[in-house]
Amino acid sequence: MLKYALLGFLRYQPMTGYDLEAHIRSSTSHFWHARLSQIYMTLRELEADGWVTSTLEPQEKRPDRRIYTLTEIGQAGLREWLAEPLTERTAVKEPLLLKLFFAGSSDKQTILHQLRLQLELHRKHLSVYEGELPPIAAELLQQQPGLQADALLWSAARDFGLRYERLYIEWLEDTLHQIENQFPETS
Amino acid sequence: MLKYALLGFLRYQPMTGYDLEAHIRSSTSHFWHARLSQIYMTLRELEADGWVTSTLEPQEKRPDRRIYTLTEIGQAGLREWLAEPLTERTAVKEPLLLKLFFAGSSDKQTILHQLRLQLELHRKHLSVYEGELPPIAAELLQQQPGLQADALLWSAARDFGLRYERLYIEWLEDTLHQIENQFPETS
């Protein structure tokens, strides 16, 4: 699926793998992320399949920049993927819940400690998240008018992320209270 | 991580891979799932590491049942994992959001259609979910008293799943309205 994220960003403008990573981090990372190494590998594969082409821009005292451009074939591939509906819901995989589920014989304080740590992490994340109006996306909007439709979808995706973080925090708070009050003390 | 789910269930009683799959499906599947093939492979690995042992229970006209039992080493491994806190939040990976994010140049009706399909899937899932009081877990509770602490945690995990589904549905409804009203018609 990463390949479609890359194609999606390349539709706006040609870019390097490094640039793509920055775009992903600053705008889709709340629902889709990737490591640089994987981005570089995937770009190679896309090029091998003819979905993108690359040119080398020489640089001194720094590795040459390899700039990727979307081809006709790549555009068609992206369009096809976009048109294809997802016919299943995506299953959740949440390690914290797995651990909590089996923690019945753990020490009460250990469980509370773990949940409080997660609460802290999620609160921090939410506050960062709330503070950002995705800067790279904003830049794109200024450069290219006619992306209002895109902007609407971007904000819908962002909204999901915010709601999710709030849910997570509320659930942690409620669960902490429940465990504080109802979980048996270790005897 | 699957291995800890298997150990977690084996702590209650010895079981076959097939049984474990049923337990997972009926109680953790909303936040952790696995295919049978993966379960069988993982059990082999656990046995090779000495975390479980297995005995063959002969059956006629059906493959023999291989019953797995948790060892001391396995119990210690599980305990250790339970004590280890998760020091990061788990990143979300949601294909629907990725697709939506890049759908700016798609046809309005195509987008609406995809979101409506997801809404249907999530509503169906929620109604099934709300209807189930995990039967296998309930059985365990009857057989083994002293699992009230476990039951509290099970219901907390279940609660997360329910909230998540409700959030997803609300977000889909809101997003559908927004797109219906504000997304430009394809000209």
Next chain:
DNA sequence: TACGCCATGTAACGGGTTACATGATTCA
């Protein structure tokens, strides 16, 4: 002086999915 940014990649490994293979029993 040390950390973060820029900029590219390779190699080994891990976890998970899909497809394949077998086949009787039970229930609608």
Next chain:
DNA sequence: TGAATCATGTAACCCGTTACATGGCGTA
């Protein structure tokens, strides 16, 4: 008659992570 349940597994593949390798520039 056909689908679901019981019951086990193997092999190929795919996606992703971690670790390794290189190294100058700007800034605190």
